[in-house]
Amino acid sequence: xxxxxxxxxxxxxxxxxxxxxxxxxxxxxxxxxxxxxxxxxxxxxxxxxxxxxxxxxxxxxxxxxxxxxxxxxxxxxxxxxxxxxxxxxxxxxxxxxxxxxxxxxxxxxxxxxxxxxxxxxxxxxxxxxxxxxxxxxxxxxxxxxxxxxxxxxxxxxxxxxxxxxxxxxxxxxxxxxxxxxxxxxxxxxxxxxxxxxxxxxxxxxxxxxxxxxxxxxxxxxxxxxxxxxxxxxxxxxxxxxxxxxxxxxxxxxxxxxxxxxxxxxxxxxxxxxxxxxxxxxxxxxxxxxxxxxxxxxxxxxxxxxxxxxxxxxxxxxxxxxxxxxxxxxxxxxxxxxxxxxxxxxxxxxxxxxxxxxxxxxxxxxxxxxxxxxxxxxxxxxxxxxxxxxxxxxxxxxxxxxxxxxxxxxxxxxxxxxxxxxxx
Amino acid sequence: xxxxxxxxxxxxxxxxxxxxxxxxxxxxxxxxxxxxxxxxxxxxxxxxxxxxxxxxxxxxxxxxxxxxxxxxxxxxxxxxxxxxxxxxxxxxxxxxxxxxxxxxxx
Numbered sequence: 001x002x003x004x005x006x007x008x009x010x011x012x013x014x015x016x017x018x019x020x021x022x023x024x025x026x027x028x029x030x031x032x033x034x035x036x037x038x039x040x041x042x043x044x045x046x047x048x049x050x051x052x053x054x055x056x057x058x059x060x061x062x063x064x065x066x067x068x069x070x071x072x073x074x075x076x077x078x079x080x081x082x083x084x085x086x087x088x089x090x091x092x093x094x095x096x097x098x099x100x101x102x103x104x105x106x107x108x109x110x111x112x113x114x115x116x117x118x119x120x121x122x123x124x125x126x127x128x129x130x131x132x133x134x135x136x137x138x139x140x141x142x143x144x145x146x147x148x149x150x151x152x153x154x155x156x157x158x159x160x161x162x163x164x165x166x167x168x169x170x171x172x173x174x175x176x177x178x179x180x181x182x183x184x185x186x187x188x189x190x191x192x193x194x195x196x197x198x199x200x201x202x203x204x205x206x207x208x209x210x211x212x213x214x215x216x217x218x219x220x221x222x223x224x225x226x227x228x229x230x231x232x233x234x235x236x237x238x239x240x241x242x243x244x245x246x247x248x249x250x251x252x253x254x255x256x257x258x259x260x261x262x263x264x265x266x267x268x269x270x271x272x273x274x275x276x277x278x279x280x281x282x283x284x285x286x287x288x289x290x291x292x293x294x295x296x297x298x299x300x301x302x303x304x305x306x307x308x309x310x311x312x313x314x315x316x317x318x319x320x321x322x323x324x325x326x327x328x329x330x331x332x333x334x335x336x337x338x339x340x341x342x343x344x345x346x347x348x349x350x351x352x353x354x355x356x357x358x359x360x361x362x363x364x365x366x367x368x369x370x371x372x373x374x375x376x377x378x379x380x381x382x383x384x385x386x387x388x389x390x391x392x393x394x395x396x397x398x399x400x401x402x403x404x405x406x407x408x409x410x411x412x413x414x415x416x417x418x419x420x421x422x423x
Numbered sequence: 424x425x426x427x428x429x430x431x432x433x434x435x436x437x438x439x440x441x442x443x444x445x446x447x448x449x450x451x452x453x454x455x456x457x458x459x460x461x462x463x464x465x466x467x468x469x470x471x472x473x474x475x476x477x478x479x480x481x482x483x484x485x486x487x488x489x490x491x492x493x494x495x496x497x498x499x500x501x502x503x504x505x506x507x508x509x510x511x512x513x514x515x516x517x518x519x520x521x522x523x524x525x526x527x528x529x
């Protein structure tokens with residue numbers, strides 16, 4: 001048995017394949033546990049974690065994507081708010097909306113509201129059905145497919161492209177930019193090179209779109225995006241709208257793709273459950289919530305204590321990194337009965353925090369839910385039986401699955417499925 | 424200033440409310456159960472619904488088209504429903520009493 005006290009969660013190569021025993025080890029230490037390495041405090045309690053997510057006054061999101069790396073400043077005094085704000089320039093990772101605090105976060109998030117309106121979501125869902133079929137057509141004759149690269153990734157990419165109003169003639173180019181998931185967020189192998197970041201290519205496209213629509217407004221979604229103002233009536237810089245748009249691709253892809261793979265993994269292994277869902281499609285909604293609870297694609301996120309405070313039984317100094325263990329919060333026995341069992345009938349499955357809580361909770365959650373529903377509906381419609389491809393993953397008693405080598409992201413790197421086309 | 428939130432089973436929660444916070448924020452930051460607010464106040468999730476009587480509605484700004492569209496999208500059927508994240512707390516609303524649905528999602 002592994003000695004978890006010696007494990008560095010942020011570089012251990014084996015944990016990503018099976019992180020739950022480690023989270024259970026942390027939970028046994030209380031709602032919050034101080035890790036021996038890097039001064040990080042890990043939160044595993046549902047109630048404690050939810051309260052922190054909802055307390056942006058005390059806890060900054062500055063390090064949400066930066067994780068446990070040393071801060072670019074030395075925390076001083078009882079309140080480090082000003083230090084945080086004066087150390088954002090220069091590093092892309094501190095300029096994403098997910099890392100902003102109020103009032104700047106509030107202004108920026110306001111720009112996104114029109115995109116995620118019910119009207120826009122309904123239009124977008126129509127596109128999803130068509131898109132799903134087009135992608136399935138590409139491999140329906142083959143009898144097998146790899147769901148991450150052949151379906152979920154192009155699906156998620158083009159759904160966001162459609163949401164943002166990217167013209168259809170550019171969809172092919174967008175798909176090519178994201179032809180693989182590329183470098184994983186929070187890699188246990190260390191940070192990736194910024195020049196490999198596909199989001200910079202996306203940003204360049206959007207700078208072009210926004211400049212064009214501001215010069216030549218027309219009746220389309222990109223014009224709405226280009227002309228959306230901050231709550232105070234001022235027009236945002238083109239670059240800011242472009243990087244926000246690019247961010248939506250990152251946010252809308254990795255997580256949705258991983259959860260889609262998790263869902264098919266569960267259904268490929270549990271054929272009786274698959275049959276039950278096929279016969280009663282109304283179960284798909286709660287199945288999706290339970291999959292999100294059990295296999296949240298973001299297993300951990302981060303917050304930075306701005307002031308002196310307490311979490312659980314621990315005294316927290318300003319500048320302390322908190323690791324919000326979403327994968328552990330979602331299996332807190334105080335919140336979820338028999339938490340390690342997948343129960344499609346679980347009454348409170350949707351209480352999970354896979355989309356976070358508070359001001360930074362995933363604005364695209366309704367979109368992700370629709371995507372996952374359309375994915376299952378169309379795969380069920382077009383394929384009579386979906387199973388694990390044993391030629392790629394081995395026999396039922398000896399499977400070989402690989403997970404993203406990350407301390408943030410949880411999910412299969414690839415999942416090969418075999419199927420019989422529907423009659 | 425106070426707000427009272429009443430659960431569907433009649434349990435009441437009265438909080439000392441802060442001006443400038445929305446009715447949703449005053450609930451979640453005081454630990455009132457029954458207001459989920461999954462989207463954190465962006466009017467995109469419909470999980471902070473409350474029911475507000477006509478006397479109190481008269482003292483609030485009417486719902487915007489966005490708020491109404493979302494209430495329709497989440498299939499809310501009651502005409503006195505509001506999104507608590509879209510109602511700013513102020514002195515005119517001191518003593519506000521609101522009711523909460525049994526569940527914020529189906």
